Amino acid sequence: MGTQQQAKPQAETKPRRKAAVKARAATSPEALRPDGIDGVAMLGLYREMVLIRRFEERAARAYTQAEIGGYCHLNLGEEATVVGILRAMAPTDYLFTNYREHGYALSRGIEPGRVMAELYGRSDGVSKGWGGSMHLFDVEARLLGGYGIVGGQLPLATGAALAIDYRGGPEAVVCIMGDGTTNIGAFHESLNLAAIWRLPVVFVIVNNGLGMGTTVEESSGEPELYKRAASYRMPSERVDGTDPLAVREAMLRALASARAGTPFLLEAVSERLKGHSVVDPAKYRAPEKTQSLAASDPIALFAARLTDLGLLDDDTAAEVDATAASAVQAAVAFAEASPHPSVDTLFDYTYATPVANNSHRLPGEPLFSPAPPLPNAPTNGAAA
Numbered sequence: 001m002g003t004q005q006q007a008k009p010q011a012e013t014k015p016r017r018k019a020a021v022k023a024r025a026a027t028s029p030e031a032l033r034p035d036g037i038d039g040v041a042m043l044g045l046y047r048e049m050v051l052i053r054r055f056e057e058r059a060a061r062a063y064t065q066a067e068i069g070g071y072c073h074l075n076l077g078e079e080a081t082v083v084g085i086l087r088a089m090a091p092t093d094y095l096f097t098n099y100r101e102h103g104y105a106l107s108r109g110i111e112p113g114r115v116m117a118e119l120y121g122r123s124d125g126v127s128k129g130w131g132g133s134m135h136l137f138d139v140e141a142r143l144l145g146g147y148g149i150v151g152g153q154l155p156l157a158t159g160a161a162l163a164i165d166y167r168g169g170p171e172a173v174v175c176i177m178g179d180g181t182t183n184i185g186a187f188h189e190s191l192n193l194a195a196i197w198r199l200p201v202v203f204v205i206v207n208n209g210l211g212m213g214t215t216v217e218e219s220s221g222e223p224e225l226y227k228r229a230a231s232y233r234m235p236s237e238r239v240d241g242t243d244p245l246a247v248r249e250a251m252l253r254a255l256a257s258a259r260a261g262t263p264f265l266l267e268a269v270s271e272r273l274k275g276h277s278v279v280d281p282a283k284y285r286a287p288e289k290t291q292s293l294a295a296s297d298p299i300a301l302f303a304a305r306l307t308d309l310g311l312l313d314d315d316t317a318a319e320v321d322a323t324a325a326s327a328v329q330a331a332v333a334f335a336e337a338s339p340h341p342s343v344d345t346l347f348d349y350t351y352a353t354p355v356a357n358n359s360h361r362l363p364g365e366p367l368f369s370p371a372p373p374l375p376n377a378p379t380n381g382a383a384a
């Protein structure tokens with residue numbers, strides 16, 4: 001698909017930054033890459049995609065059974081993009097994403113039970129039950145959220161890349177967003193800063209064609225979103241998001257660029273197979289469009305490809321499916337057995353500064369009541 005390689009702006013780089021870039025570039029890209037893709041690895045990608053699919057279908061069911069509260073957005077149709085991105089990342093790289101992130105957590109290797117328990121709001125969840133579907137967070141897996149505010153993750157990811165740059169580490173940051181997010185101010189601010197500071201970050205737009213019910217064409221002056229990078233003289237590329245191998249290869253190029261000090265914008269194009277969230281029946285879609293979605297199903301497409309290559313037959317496909325189904329069943333059992341978090345821990349992970357764990361106190365209320373009077377403040381009855 002399209003590519004757009006641009007010359008880097010020749011802004012003066014401070015010596016410290018130059019040293020950091022040199023250290024990153026000197027780290028062998030091979031050492032940072034996962035193994036190449038052979039038949040076994042391709043089947044592994046397929047397994048991951050099927051696991052995400054079964055997990056999301058089960059999450060949808062649990063949501064309609066009121067086992068899951070809050071909002072719930074699924075990666076249905078984006079499985080190839082998810083696994084392609086994750087397979088290109090080194091384990092030491094950091095990942096930021098939005099609220100549509102269950103698949104990213106699973107593909108990052110987080111136990112399905114811990115992800116499901118978080119959706120159920122239970123204490124064994126990745127965010128100890130206080131985050132829910134939109135706020136999965138796991139420092140060990142270097143998954144730094146899960147954000148419900150559209151675009152909220154972009155400045156944070158840029159800041160993380162700045163921290164890496166200061167330390168001179170070999171890591172990179174990957175920041176996922178939807179197509180609708182490219183019209184948020186933080187998109188411009190983050191890409192601009194990443195470009196001028198030459199930060200090790202890859203911004204990935206998962207273009208599923210819709211921001212809730214609004215199409216990319218209706219919302220974007222430039223609907224070929226990867227071209228937005230030109231405003232920052234940042235290299236960019238558009239890739240078929242239904243092809244996990246193409247996504248992985250594009251992502252390896254993007255990460256190599258970012259590690260060498262040139263941030264990258266990657267656009268992966270796919271379809272959102274269902275509504276914006278579990279409760280959205282997506283009635284705004286034309287019936288013909290809904291019917292044609294099956295042709296963009298990345299799992300069916302990859303299965304056909306693996307079959308052609310002689311890597312998948314009916315028995316193997318059935319075994320992959322059964323394995324994923326039983327992993328998801330075990331995840332649900334784990335979530336159901338996990339206790340609800342204690343109300344005493346309500347504020348534990350909310351504020352950096354200590355706040356009394358008193359669930360009757362509202363955030364922002366003064367800690368000590370009544371507040372002491374201000375010096376020189378008029379007191380009741382005092383002459384003005």
Ligand SMILES: Cc1ncc(C[n+]2csc(CCOP(=O)(O)OP(=O)(O)O)c2C)c(N)n1
Nearest residue numbers: 100148149150178179180181208210211212
């Ligand atoms: C700042 C902000 N504005 C509006 C919303 C409501 N909202 C939630 S998701 C969404 C659409 C985002 O679309 P996109 O970036 O394409 O991501 P997708 O849902 O398709 O993955 C909107 C407008 C929000 N959460 N945050």
Ligand SMILES: [Mg+2]
Nearest residue numbers: 178179210211
């Ligand atoms: Mg979208």
